[in-house]
Amino acid sequence: MNLALLILCGFAVLLLILLIGVLRDPRRLENSDGGSSISEEPARRHVTYFPQVRQSMAAMAAEDLAFLSAKGSRRLIRRVRKERQRIALTYLTCLRDDFMKLWRLARVIASLSPQVAVAQEIARFRLGMVFILRYEMVRLEFLFGFSPLPELSSLSETVSRLALRLETAMKDVGERAALAAKLGSSLDGRDMNTP
Amino acid sequence: MGAMALSIKSIWACSIAAQLIVLFLLISKENFRKVPFFSTYVCLNLGQAGSVLVLLIFPWMSSQSFTTYAWVSECVTLLAQALATTEILAIVLRPYAGIRGLGWRVLAVTSSFVIVVAVLVGRGHTALEGWFELNRGYHLTFATALILCLLLIRYYSIRVPSAYKMILAGFCLNSCVEVLVNTVIQLLFHKGFAALATTWQFLTTLSFVVVLGIWVVALRKPFPADERQMASLLDSDYQRLSPEINEQLRLLNEKLLRLWKLEARSH
Numbered sequence: 001m002n003l004a005l006l007i008l009c010g011f012a013v014l015l016l017i018l019l020i021g022v023l024r025d026p027r028r029l030e031n032s033d034g035g036s037s038i039s040e041e042p043a044r045r046h047v048t049y050f051p052q053v054r055q056s057m058a059a060m061a062a063e064d065l066a067f068l069s070a071k072g073s074r075r076l077i078r079r080v081r082k083e084r085q086r087i088a089l090t091y092l093t094c095l096r097d098d099f100m101k102l103w104r105l106a107r108v109i110a111s112l113s114p115q116v117a118v119a120q121e122i123a124r125f126r127l128g129m130v131f132i133l134r135y136e137m138v139r140l141e142f143l144f145g146f147s148p149l150p151e152l153s154s155l156s157e158t159v160s161r162l163a164l165r166l167e168t169a170m171k172d173v174g175e176r177a178a179l180a181a182k183l184g185s186s187l188d189g190r191d192m193n194t195p
Numbered sequence: 196m197g198a199m200a201l202s203i204k205s206i207w208a209c210s211i212a213a214q215l216i217v218l219f220l221l222i223s224k225e226n227f228r229k230v231p232f233f234s235t236y237v238c239l240n241l242g243q244a245g246s247v248l249v250l251l252i253f254p255w256m257s258s259q260s261f262t263t264y265a266w267v268s269e270c271v272t273l274l275a276q277a278l279a280t281t282e283i284l285a286i287v288l289r290p291y292a293g294i295r296g297l298g299w300r301v302l303a304v305t306s307s308f309v310i311v312v313a314v315l316v317g318r319g320h321t322a323l324e325g326w327f328e329l330n331r332g333y334h335l336t337f338a339t340a341l342i343l344c345l346l347l348i349r350y351y352s353i354r355v356p357s358a359y360k361m362i363l364a365g366f367c368l369n370s371c372v373e374v375l376v377n378t379v380i381q382l383l384f385h386k387g388f389a390a391l392a393t394t395w396q397f398l399t400t401l402s403f404v405v406v407l408g409i410w411v412v413a414l415r416k417p418f419p420a421d422e423r424q425m426a427s428l429l430d431s432d433y434q435r436l437s438p439e440i441n442e443q444l445r446l447l448n449e450k451l452l453r454l455w456k457l458e459a460r461s462h
Binding site: 002004005006008009011012013015016018019022023104107108110111112118121125 | 293297335339346368374378381382
């Protein structure tokens with residue numbers, strides 16, 4: 001029974017920690033997880049640069065490195081590896097920024113929606129968690145010198161799919177809003193013409 | 196119900212003074228119009244503290260009746276606390292009907308779960324222990340529900356005016372401390388409640404005085420007018436999405452639901 005009471009104590013402390021976390025300034029977090037607002041949504045996402053990044057990574061494949069090690073100095077090989085790592089990490093960070101922007105965009109849509117479905121919200125939350133987990137795994141792999149192209153590719157696909165869906169959805173909202181406005185103005189016009 | 200320790204008298208005096216300041220601020224800044232349940236809660240608390248103090252000074256009740264009165268009046272104030280919190284959350288989530296609905300559903304499930312856990316953990320053999328466990332169960336459920344609500348609000352980037360945030364934080368802080376103190380007291384119950392009554396009273400009243408201090412800061416200015424919805428829309432890129440297209444958003448939501456279900460299956 002004492003164990004149960006100790007768990008209760010621990011739970012109360014956890015609640016206090018969560019309270020402190022929840023009360024922190026959200027703007028600080030916003031700056032760290034994407035760096036920009038939805039209004040800065042880029043016309044072309046970083047995801048679209050994946051083929052170029054893939055090409056540059058493939059260009060530096062094992063045989064190329066072998067060639068370099070045979071012809072060039074060790075310093076050069078190290079530099080090339082570091083450059084490769086830097087490109088991949090930068091791209092990965094950009095990818096995360098894209099995802100975070102889109103994730104936030106989806107939450108804004110939900111928050112403005114008069115009805116929110118729990119299943120949908122949980123699914124999106126899960127997608128976000130899966131992304132974050134994958135992102136960290138891929139980032140660690142890069143940091144330790146591996147180049148997990150298949151993982152990066154799958155990550156890009158997740159972002160691309162989400163981006164495509166949200167873009168379609170937003171386009172749809174825009175079209176419907178425009179249609180509603182057009183319908184409203186034409187009805188107004190008809191009213192005016194009515195004797 | 197005999198003589199009170201000086202420390203308890205002092206902390207009670209501080210508590211009553213702070214509650215009077217809170218009430219004064221509520222009236223002088225006309226905030227009581229916006230949060231009538233919160234104002235009622237403050238009045239009830241003040242009434243409870245005053246009546247208990249009178250009963251302590253003029254002890255015409257038996258000890259058992261006094262204890263029962265104190266706990267029953269506590270139940271009334273706790274009910275008022277729940278209503279006051281619901282009122283503030285309703286104000287905060289007023290423009291967000293969807294999130295409000297989601298919040299209530301999540302809260303209903305979580306609160307039921309926490310109540311079951313609190314009942315399972317409870318083992319009160321005496322009436323006093325029973326009151327303690329009831330009190331702790333309530334505060335545990337309340338704090339969990341409130342934290343969940345605040346997490347939900349944070350997740351959806353809903354802006355909460357700092358005054359409301361401070362009031363909610365105060366309620367939550369008070370409940371967490373109550374759970375901690377009550378549990379620690381129960382862990383040490385074998386020493387007998389009389390030995391720990393002073394410590395329990397002092398700690399719980401002290402935490403409430405701290406909360407009242409937070410509320411004084413929160414209430415020093417009138418509450419913001421209901422322009423939060425406008426501010427929120429201005430801050431986002433969806434300012435063009437006026438309330439007229441909310442219906443369109445509902446349809447979009449349904450579409451997204453289908454898409455997300457597909458996504459959930461694919462992962």
